[in-house]
Amino acid sequence: MAFVxxxxxxxxxxxxxxxxxxxxxxxxxxxxxxADVTAxxxxxxxxxxxxxxxxxxxxxxxxxxxxxxxxxxxxVTRVKxxxxxxxxxxxxxxxxxxxxxxxxGGILAAAISAQSHRVGVLSRTGVLTVWDSxxxxxxxxxxxxxxxxxATSLATHYDGSITISRPGSSxxxxxxxxxxxxxxxxxxxxxxxxxIANATPNVFASTSLMCDQAGNGKLxxxxxxxxxxxxxxGVANWxxxxxxxxxxxxxxxxxxxxxxxxxxKQYRAAALTRQLRNANGVWFGSNMISGPAETFKxx
Numbered sequence: 539m540a541f542v543x544x545x546x547x548x549x550x551x552x553x554x555x556x557x558x559x560x561x562x563x564x565x566x567x568x569x570x571x572x573a574d575v576t577a578x579x580x581x582x583x584x585x586x587x588x589x590x591x592x593x594x595x596x597x598x599x600x601x602x603x604x605x606x607x608x609x610x611x612x613x614v615t616r617v618k619x620x621x622x623x624x625x626x627x628x629x630x631x632x633x634x635x636x637x638x639x640x641x642x643g644g645i646l647a648a649a650i651s652a653q654s655h656r657v658g659v660l661s662r663t664g665v666l667t668v669w670d671s672x673x674x675x676x677x678x679x680x681x682x683x684x685x686x687x688x689a690t691s692l693a694t695h696y697d698g699s700i701t702i703s704r705p706g707s708s709x710x711x712x713x714x715x716x717x718x719x720x721x722x723x724x725x726x727x728x729x730x731x732x733x734i735a736n737a738t739p740n741v742f743a744s745t746s747l748m749c750d751q752a753g754n755g756k757l758x759x760x761x762x763x764x765x766x767x768x769x770x771x772g773v774a775n776w777x778x779x780x781x782x783x784x785x786x787x788x789x790x791x792x793x794x795x796x797x798x799x800x801x802x803k804q805y806r807a808a809a810l811t812r813q814l815r816n817a818n819g820v821w822f823g824s825n826m827i828s829g830p831a832e833t834f835k836x837x
Contacts (some may be wrong), residue, residue: 564704599617759807
């Protein structure tokens with residue numbers, strides 16, 4: 539297995555994927571991996587590690603990490619692959635993706651853009667781990683050298699399988715603290731609309747935080763693009779705040795580019811920080827959750 543151009547892979551490796559269920563990942567292996575990632579990065583988990591089940595491939599394990607002020611700084615995704623990995627995982631401009639062999643038989647890949655630094659290690663046993671530092675607020679991404687050091691340090695230690703367990707709760711995506719006291723606000727996320735305006739062309743992802751009480755709310759929404767091998771990349775985001783309202787809506791948008799006459803990519807909305815505060819208490823959620831995906835062709 540290797541990192542290869544998408545053209546060398548039969549079909550459309552980054553076009554569409556069927557996602558089954560998404561659930562919070564637990565277990566001693568997940569806890570150990572999460573602890574090592576937070577220790578080596580100096581960041582904090584934004585919420586529970588998440589597992590996603592895909593048709594025809596292994597489950598992914600994804601960690602979203604933030605800094606001390608809650609800013610999104612790093613996403614780490616780990617998956618066992620059984621075939622070559624498209625370079626599109628790291629960049630639409632596949633020629634910009636640099637690869638090199640590692641002493642232990644694995645392969646390192648890296649890509650740099652103005653707002654994204656991405657590093658991945660494909661181990662000799664087929665474990666792909668992608669470290670993605672993408673920022674949207676002008677803050678520099680984590681350096682390629684730091685990402686490379688972290689990725690290679692942990693790749694050897696976690697070259698084998700990781701056991702991903704399910705939580706005892708029936709709800710895989712915790713929805714805050716509303717159940718503790720009835721008087722506190724209760725909120726939910728709605729995925730309103732995901733569409734493309736081909737005149738631009740821009741992909742829009744409208745997401746709302748809907749609450750049963752008015753308060754001061756905050757919601758950070760994303761447009762995510764599927765890159766292949768179970769890897770999604772955030773390509774746009776927006777944070778919206780409202781005062782004394784029951785609803786907060788964000789509509790981040792991404793200007794897409796067609797790299798070929800039949801180029802189609804899959805997109806979905808996602809949300810990270812979501813909260814509402816009033817005199818009765820606080821509703822809060824911080825793990826990354828995502829909506830249904832759609833496939834669009836840029837013109």
